Amino acid sequence: DQQVKQNSPSLSVQEGRISILNCDYTNSMFDYFLWYKKYPAEGPTFLISISSIKDKNEDGRFTVFLNKSAKHLSLHIVPSQPGDSAVYFCAASARGGGADGLTFGKGTHLIIQP
Amino acid sequence: ETGVTQSPTHLIKTRGQQVTLRCSSQSGHNTVSWYQQALGQGPQFIFQYYREEENGRGNFPPRFSGLQFPNYSSELNVNALELDDSALYLCASSYPGTFTEAFFGQGTRLTVV
Numbered sequence: 764d765q766q767v768k769q770n771s772p773s774l775s776v777q778e779g780r781i782s783i784l785n786c787d788y789t790n791s792m793f794d795y796f797l798w799y800k801k802y803p804a805e806g807p808t809f810l811i812s813i814s815s816i817k818d819k820n821e822d823g824r825f826t827v828f829l830n831k832s833a834k835h836l837s838l839h840i841v842p843s844q845p846g847d848s849a850v851y852f853c854a855a856s857a858r859g860g861g862a863d864g865l866t867f868g869k870g871t872h873l874i875i876q877p
Numbered sequence: 878e879t880g881v882t883q884s885p886t887h888l889i890k891t892r893g894q895q896v897t898l899r900c901s902s903q904s905g906h907n908t909v910s911w912y913q914q915a916l917g918q919g920p921q922f923i924f925q926y927y928r929e930e931e932n933g934r935g936n937f938p939p940r941f942s943g944l945q946f947p948n949y950s951s952e953l954n955v956n957a958l959e960l961d962d963s964a965l966y967l968c969a970s971s972y973p974g975t976f977t978e979a980f981f982g983q984g985t986r987l988t989v990v
Binding site for chain 2 (some may be wrong): 864
């Protein structure tokens with residue numbers, strides 16, 4: 764039973780355009796959400812997070828939106844750059860950082876085309 | 878900052894054997910978590926150690942065990958290896974309850990044959 768779902772295994776976007784990565788979750792107890800970025804042969808790197816008390820968080824080119832009623836979050840990257848090509852994981856926590864660990868989606872491979 | 882380092886980077890084991898994976902945590906971080914990432918999947922939480930004690934565990938059998946040492950480095954031990962244990966094993970260090978500060982190592986690729 765997958766509690767965090769990323770339904771697009773891959774996404775191709777032209778350089779300079781907006782990249783939108785989507786994530787859905789089923790567990791109502793999740794109260795903290797994170798996006799990680801992973802390059803080949805490296806560990807995941809934290810990108811941006813959002814608490815369930817907010818609906819938007821912005822950090823430079825990256826914005827995460829949370830729609831609690833739809834149990835959906837999205838990551839917007841504007842403008843997309845070649846270095847953004849990587850696998851992006853959506854992750855969630857049920858205790859805002861407690862000892863239950865993070866629940867990850869399967870990832871979306873973002874490819875930025877020149 | 879020294880970063881999170883894991884060793885070895887790759888290894889091959891035979892079914893039924895035992896394996897130990899090692900992780901040196903980010904300087905100042907006293908919490909270590911281990912994750913298993915199977916091919917085509919996202920990382921799955923195995924367990925977390927804080928102050929040398931396990932304080933959280935995912936849905937993994939007891940043959941997955943761990944240790945945390947006074948210097949906050951950590952080991953993951955897997956007994957009676959099965960073919961399905963083949964995966965990338967990731968270690969992450971953080972301050973307790975602060976996932977935004979979680980730093981992942983590059984992982985250990987374990988292949989069980």
